[in-house]
Amino acid sequence: xxxxHRPAAVAGMFYPAAAAALRxxxxxxxxxxxxxxxxxxxxxxxxxxxxxxxxxxVAAQAYAALxxxxxxxxxxxxLGPAHRVxxxxxxxxxxxxxxxxxxxxxxxxxxxxxxxxLPQVVASDAAHAHxxxxxxxxxxxxxxxxxxxxxxxxxxxxxxxxVAEVLERxxxxxxxxxxxxxxxxxxxPYAQARVTDAxxxxxxxxxxxxxxxxxxxxxxxxxxxxxxxxxxxxxxRLLDLRNxxxxxxxxxxxxxxxxxxxxxxxxxxxxxxxxxxxxxxxLGPALLSRARNAIAEALALALVPEPEHPALxxxxxTFVTLQHEGRLRGCIGRLQADRPLHEDVRRNARxxxxxxxRFAPLRAGEWAGLQVEVSLLDxxxxxxxxxxxxxLRPGKDGLIFEWRGRRATFLPQVWAQLxxxxxxxxxxxxxxxxxxxxxxxxxxxxxxxxxxxxxxxxAS
Numbered sequence: 001x002x003x004x005h006r007p008a009a010v011a012g013m014f015y016p017a018a019a020a021a022l023r024x025x026x027x028x029x030x031x032x033x034x035x036x037x038x039x040x041x042x043x044x045x046x047x048x049x050x051x052x053x054x055x056x057x058v059a060a061q062a063y064a065a066l067x068x069x070x071x072x073x074x075x076x077x078x079l080g081p082a083h084r085v086x087x088x089x090x091x092x093x094x095x096x097x098x099x100x101x102x103x104x105x106x107x108x109x110x111x112x113x114x115x116x117x118l119p120q121v122v123a124s125d126a127a128h129a130h131x132x133x134x135x136x137x138x139x140x141x142x143x144x145x146x147x148x149x150x151x152x153x154x155x156x157x158x159x160x161x162x163v164a165e166v167l168e169r170x171x172x173x174x175x176x177x178x179x180x181x182x183x184x185x186x187x188x189p190y191a192q193a194r195v196t197d198a199x200x201x202x203x204x205x206x207x208x209x210x211x212x213x214x215x216x217x218x219x220x221x222x223x224x225x226x227x228x229x230x231x232x233x234x235x236x237r238l239l240d241l242r243n244x245x246x247x248x249x250x251x252x253x254x255x256x257x258x259x260x261x262x263x264x265x266x267x268x269x270x271x272x273x274x275x276x277x278x279x280x281x282x283l284g285p286a287l288l289s290r291a292r293n294a295i296a297e298a299l300a301l302a303l304v305p306e307p308e309h310p311a312l313x314x315x316x317x318t319f320v321t322l323q324h325e326g327r328l329r330g331c332i333g334r335l336q337a338d339r340p341l342h343e344d345v346r347r348n349a350r351x352x353x354x355x356x357x358r359f360a361p362l363r364a365g366e367w368a369g370l371q372v373e374v375s376l377l378d379x380x381x382x383x384x385x386x387x388x389x390x391x392l393r394p395g396k397d398g399l400i401f402e403w404r405g406r407r408a409t410f411l412p413q414v415w416a417q418l419x420x421x422x423x424x425x426x427x428x429x430x431x432x433x434x435x436x437x438x439x440x441x442x443x444x445x446x447x448x449x450x451x452x453x454x455x456x457x458x459a460s
Contacts, residue, residue: 003405004095004096005096005097005454006095006097006128007099008098008099008101008135009129009131009135010130011101012269013051014050014051014052014135014136015056015316016052019102022139023143025052026052026143026356028061029056029059030063030067032057033060033308033327034206034436040264041174042062042066042261042262042264043176043178043232043262044178044229044263045063045184045259046179046180046222046225046259046260047063047140047181047182047216048181048259049080049134049137049181049182050136050244050255050257053247053248053257053389054244054249054257055255056140057240057242057247058240058242058257058258058259059136059137059140060140061239061240062239062240062260062261063141063143064144065261066144067144070145070146072175072177073145073177074148074176075108075111075148075151076141076145076176076177076179077111077151077170077176077178077179078137078152078179079139079155079178079218079221079224080131080133080155080180080221081155081181081217081220082127082154082155082219083133085129085130085131085154085252087122087124087158088122089120089122089158090120090126090154090157090162090166091122091153091155092116092124092151092152092153093124093128093152096109098128098141098152100138101139102142102143103142105138105141105150106149107149107151107152108150108151111151111170114169115166115169118165118166121432127154128152133181134154137179138179141232143156148431149175155220155224158220160220160223160224160226161224163223163224163225164231165225167225168228171228171243173194178225180218180221180222181221182218182219182222184196184200184215184243184257185197185215185216185255187254188253189251189254190251191364193243195339196248197241197243198241198315198338198340199269199338200216200256200258201238201260201315202337204222204226205260207226207227207229208226209224209227209230209323210223211223211226215349234262234263234264235262235264237262237263237310237317238258239259239261239313240258240313241257241258241314241340242257243255244257275405282307283311283376285376286306286308286309286311286457287341287374287376287453288347288454290306290342290345291348291349291374292304292349293346294349294374295362295372297404298350299363299367299403300353312342314340315340315341316337316341316345317335317336317364317378318334318341318344318354318375319332319333319346319348319375320333320345320352320375321372322353322362322370322372324371329351329359329362329370329395330353330359330362332351333375334348335377335400335409335448345374349372356445363369371454372455374451375411375413375452375453376451377450378449378450379448380400380447383446383447392425392447392457393447394415394419395415396415396421396451397412398447400445400446400447400448401428401431402444402445402446402447403432403434403440403444406433408431410428415429
């Protein structure tokens with residue numbers, strides 16, 4: 001083994017080369033992060049790897065989560081794609097440390113030796129010499145962790161299970177943090193990239209380990225990590241999703257960036273019991289204030305404060321229902337979670353107020369008596385078509401009806417007016433433009449739950 005250090009290769013290009021400037025840049029990015037508040041200790045992070053001006057604000061959302069755990073993590077296993085050198089397998093370096101302007105990061109030679117017998121692991125300093133995907137993570141780690149050793153892995157193309165085998169050996173305990181470095185789509189127009197990247201993130205949140213390299217350049221290490229994370233019962237959480245058009249680039253052709261954290265399920269705010277209630281209490285005001293402000297802004301009325309919540313950056317699907325003096329005044333929403341939650345609720349609020357075809361556009365004179373309700377949809381699940389009425393859970397299930405291009409949905413709130421399953425389904429068919437007794441073998445049904453938030457409080 002060589003005792004040499006790998007020198008910093010992209011200092012001055014991807015991040016500042018001077019130590020003081022780099023320290024200030026990282027500190028500013030970490031200080032600006034908001035998504036990681038009250039987050040449990042992650043076991044796995046997914047972070048982007050472009051220049052700090054482009055992806056730094058997104059990566060910082062993940063690294064800010066480590067501040068509370070700066071003395072806990074003593075070893076970091078860092079995986080990323082090999083951009084510069086073709087690698088057949090997973091390349092490990094032979095040097096003793098990686099240098100950055102902030103100092104040397106010692107490699108965990110014992111951990112590297114523990115995987116050396118695996119056929120997919122190869123020694124290659126060349127694969128690491130100019131690789132930026134791993135290097136750009138080091139200044140963040142040096143800033144937020146007190147002391148740690150590094151296991152850097154440059155990953156070539158291979159089956160996810162082969163990567164997973166290596167990660168299982170390196171998984172360790174609470175002292176070990178796994179980081180996957182990957183960007184998302186490349187060179188798509190801004191609007192197309194937003195849709196594509198949101199879909200990719202949704203698959204990551206479902207532990208779908210079939211992500212392609214045009215969807216994430218680090219797809220190989222990512223897919224392997226997703227397999228292991230699911231096997232260990234981790235829960236996924238999206239911290240941020242943006243692209244270079246949102247940070248520092250133009251919008252003609254953009255690169256997508258996401259930050260995700262994976263942690264044991266019991267420690268997350270969305271866990272069952274009191275944690276879920278507390279998370280809901282915080283999320284409700286965040287959604288309701290944004291819905292009301294979207295309408296108020298269009299009417300040139302005063303805005304209310306908007307509390308922050310980490311879930312706002314996640315893709316989400318909402319319906320916004322408006323009541324005026326106890327009567328329905330508009331209800332518009334979406335079933336597909338393909339845009340950030342904060343954007344979805346704002347758009348649906350504006351559409352409910354001004355574009356629901358059943359009502360005239362909302363007027364400023366109605367503002368005083370207006371009540372806003374937001375329903376946050378859970379992912380839809382297929383419902384067996386032969387037992388549709390019996391399988392429905394009155395008061396709990398929202399229902400989606402689809403047949404040959406016709407589509408309609410009822411939120412669970414509709415059960416209050418249609419309490420019988422057969423009646424509920426019949427009226428949903430009528431909403432889709434069909435007879436209440438209509439049935440066909442090609443009918444597709446899906447059900448979903450919602451978390452309902454109203455301005456007087458939070459209802460579940």
